[in-house]
Amino acid sequence: MSENARYSKRTQGVTGSAIRELFKLTARPGVISFGGGNPSPAALPDDIVSDISRELVATNGKVLLQYGMTEGLPSLREALVPYIEKEFQFKTDANGILPVTGSTQAFNLLLDAYTDPGDVILTENPTFLGATQAMHLHELRVVPVESDDMGLRMDALEDAIRKHRPKLLYTIPTFQNPTGVTMPLERRRKIAELAAKYDLLVAEDDPYHSLRYSGTPLPTIKHFDTADRVAFMGSFSKVISPGLRVGFLVCEPKLLRKCVICKQSDDLHTANLNQAIVEAYLRRDLLSPHVAAVCKRYGEQLDCMLDALSKMQGVRRFTHPEGGLFIFAWLHEGVNATDKLMEAVEKGVAYVPGTYFYPEGGHDSTLRLNFSNSDIPTIQRGMALLDECLKA
Amino acid sequence: MSENARYSKRTQGVTGSAIRELFKLTARPGVISFGGGNPSPAALPDDIVSDISRELVATNGKVLLQYGMTEGLPSLREALVPYIEKEFQFKTDANGILPVTGSTQAFNLLLDAYTDPGDVILTENPTFLGATQAMHLHELRVVPVESDDMGLRMDALEDAIRKHRPKLLYTIPTFQNPTGVTMPLERRRKIAELAAKYDLLVAEDDPYHSLRYSGTPLPTIKHFDTADRVAFMGSFSKVISPGLRVGFLVCEPKLLRKCVICKQSDDLHTANLNQAIVEAYLRRDLLSPHVAAVCKRYGEQLDCMLDALSKMQGVRRFTHPEGGLFIFAWLHEGVNATDKLMEAVEKGVAYVPGTYFYPEGGHDSTLRLNFSNSDIPTIQRGMALLDECLKA
Structure with a gap:
């Protein structure tokens, strides 16, 4: 047997996240990174989680250290119901929610449960690289749909649906990764309608929703989902801690059941202690004040970076997000952001060259900047260095 | 589209773990359960984990709550090297070890990285139901190989390899689930030889290894693996806590790299705190005394159950494990263990009817008994009730 033919077809040609590899190259001491999607160290609540962990294991350790149900900690599922209704503006019940090992797992389970190799999946263009990689591992045909400063274009979306008969649409409607763009209410409503009309499943990925620094919160696509064609994925990575790996999935019961079956083989269940820490944040009303403090910090960092960008001659245009973690920028034509990176x-x-986020490549003069992981003096220094580099 | 055709082919006909469903039925208040594979509540170290969690997050929370590498916590990988060498008798280095979200995930990643639908996988007969379910979700052709009181029969194994040209062999050589049987040294060596000879990958699942109550520890199959054809899966579920979901995978570098790529889409990385708790157990030498105490307890429980079985007229024969969590028993011919269960x-x-563990069903008069989750008075009462039931 040839050396490479040993391995599965699904992994042939999938080389791992280019970004995670890039980080290894760029992670030199002293380099200011606008590359990742990491929360600020200051936003990671080590003091509170330390106390909560001790208390939870001391008082309920015999349950938390034992096997749990694949369906998740019942008390967390219950606590998620009012949280979801308030934060994401749709109703569900505890049995309709599956706690997962980060929303990364939610998407992977959806693809396991709902797609076969060769199925078409539509995405924004550009879109989140981690999601694209999961699509490739499921041997899906990825069709990016033209997107503008308000997200997916509705005409292009309906054309693509008619032309490609996709099984699924993957979208990040709020403070999108990598663009920071937010889809307006009418497009959200329209997507729910198109999903019903064409029997399309929408995978709505909304991890940045609570990180809004200006403007008015919008209802989710799931809010408009009268036909049960939206699977909603939430995460606590950006609002509590990514290292804990807790997210959740909400979708129609039969699909959720299939996801549970796949999760049994995936990791049996999400670690109980991690679920219980998130539950404590919800039940003790620790989340709202924490998110408010984080938003204040990140909002100032965003403003600082936008201000710097507006003065940079090397930058042709950039997005103006109202929240999230990222700004997307266009350099002058002919300037290759990948070439510029090592300089x-x-x-x-x-930073991360934007080309990686386009499923079909190209768009070489774009880049993604993260503002959450650096404080204001660091952003100022880093943007000054970037300015020098792009002038040259 | 028909209601069911919406969902993926891989999930068609997979109904979820029959055992996990059975537990919901049998989990009535007051019912003594010999059904699960749960550690004893007394064996779950809530006091120690409570203190360690607080301390780890307080001192290193900014790292543990942040994103981690898919490859795992570097310090845990390093701590696993001497642990593996001492406990499992084979050498590896930190880069050859992948911490995972329970060894359930290790097997799922192996199947993702190494198999395609239609590939043949050999198993013991009977075998672990969770593994069989993962095989079905990967659309593998499961071929059980005749097994006896020393595990897989070598003649039957070589015949099956020649006949079916399998991609993979799944085996639990030590205190097998469901039988409790341990494969002797010569068979272990022989399996490594057959793997090399026929270019077969062996998935060696060894979660019970440290739970030995009598007899002499044996080297793993991986110990004899000079041709790099064994992927070894270890777990901390049975020796620290299943609720924490930490295990590990050791295999050749190219396969490990493929598993890392699949894990990126699976759950990005295993929760850092959970990895760090296991690391603390290893580095502070907390594991050995804990396992010694657990073994003393479980060994007495095993003896108690074996003693009760030896006096039960309704039981034709049963295995005599030297460790692990399970005893397998044969009732008299014509007695259906599934029918008897509700009674x-x-x-x-x-208990769990044995038929569920046979990939091709049948063997209706068998059952699996767990002795770890009940203390001695409970085992005595439960076995007395079972005796009554089987006499009737």
């Missing part, structure tokens, strides 16, 4: 790292600043 | 639950005791 930038030499100078002491890193 | 037993009415009387106040539950």
Whole structure:
């Protein structure tokens, strides 16, 4: 047997996240990173989680350290019901919610349960690289749909649905990764309608929803989902801690049941202690004040980075997000952001070239900047270095 | 589209773990359960984990609550090297070890990375139901190989390899689930030889290894693996806590890299705190004394159950494990253990009918008994109830 033919077809040609590999290259001491999607260290509540962990294991350790149900901790599922209704503006019940090991797992389970190799999945263009990789591992045909400063274009979306008869649409409607763009209410409503009309499943990924620094919160696509064609994925990675790996999935019962079956083989269940920490955040009303403090911090960081961008001659245009973690920028035509990256790292600043987020590549003069992981002085220094680099 | 055709082919006909469903039926208040594979509540170290969690998050929370690498916590990988060498008698290095979200995930990743639908996988007969379900979700052709009181029969194994040209062999050589049987040294060596000879990958699942109450520890199959054809899966579920969901995978570098790529889409990484708790157990030498105490307890429980079985007229024969969690028993011919189960639950005791563990069904007069989750008075009461039920 040839060396490579040993391995599964689904992994042939999938090389791992280019970004995670890039981080290894750019993670030099002293380099300011606008590359990741990491929360600020200051936003990670180590003091509170430390106390909660001790208390939860001391008082309920015989349950938390034992096997749990694949369906999740019943008390967390119950606590999620009012949280989801308030935060995401749709109703569900405890049995309709599956706690998962990060929303990464939610999407993977959806693909396991709902797709076969060769199925078409539509995405924004550009879109989240981690999701694209999961699509490739499921041997899906990824069709990016033209997107503008308000997200997916509705005409292009309906055309693509008619042309490609997709099984699924993957979208991040709020403070999208990588663009930071938010889809307006009418497009959200329209997507729910198209999903019903064409029997399309929408995978709505909304991890940044609570990180809004200006403007008015919008209802989710799931809010308009009268036909049960939206699977909603939430995460606590951006509002509590990514290292805990807790997210949740909400979808129609039969699909949820299939996801549970797949999760049994995936990791049996999400670690109980991690679920219980999130539950404590919800039940003790620790989340709202924490998110408010984080939003204040990130909002100032966003403003600082936008301000710097507006003065940079090397930048042709950039998005103006009202929340989330990312700004997307366009350099002048002919400037290759991948070529510029190693030069930038030499100078002491890193970003992610935008081309990686386009399923079909190209768009070489774009880049993604993260503002959550650096404080204001660091953003100012980093943007000054980037400015120098792009002038050259 | 028909209601069911919406969902993926891989999930058609997979109904979820029959055992996990059975537990919901048999989990009545007051029923003594010999059904699960749960550690004893007394064996779950809530006091120690409570203190460690607080301390780890307080001192290193900014790292543990942040995103981690898919490859795992570097310090845990390093701590696993001497642990593996001492406990499982094979050498590896930190880069050859992948911490995972329970060894359930290790097997799922192996199947993702190594198999395609239609590939043949060999198993013991009977075998672990969770593994069989993962095989079905990967659309593998499961071929059980005749097994005896020393595990897989070598003649039957080589015949099956020649006949079916399998991609993979799944085996639990030590205190097998469901039988409790341990494969002797010569068979272990022989399996490594056959794997090399026929270019077969062996998935060696060894979660019970440290739970030995009598006899002499044996080297793993991986110990004899000079051709790099064994993927070894370990777990901390049975020796620290299943609720924490931490296990590990060791295999050749190219396969491990494929598993890492699949894990990126699966759950990005195993929760850092959970990895760090296991690391603390290893580095502070907390594991050995804990396992010693657990073994003393479980060994007495095993003896108690074996003693009760030896006096039960309704039981034709049973295995005599030297460790692990399970005893497998044969009732008299014509007695259906599934039929008897609801009667037993009415009387106040539950077990798992053995038929579920046979990939091709049948073997209706067999059952699996767990002795780890009940203390001695409970085992005595439960076995008395079972005796009554089987006499009737």
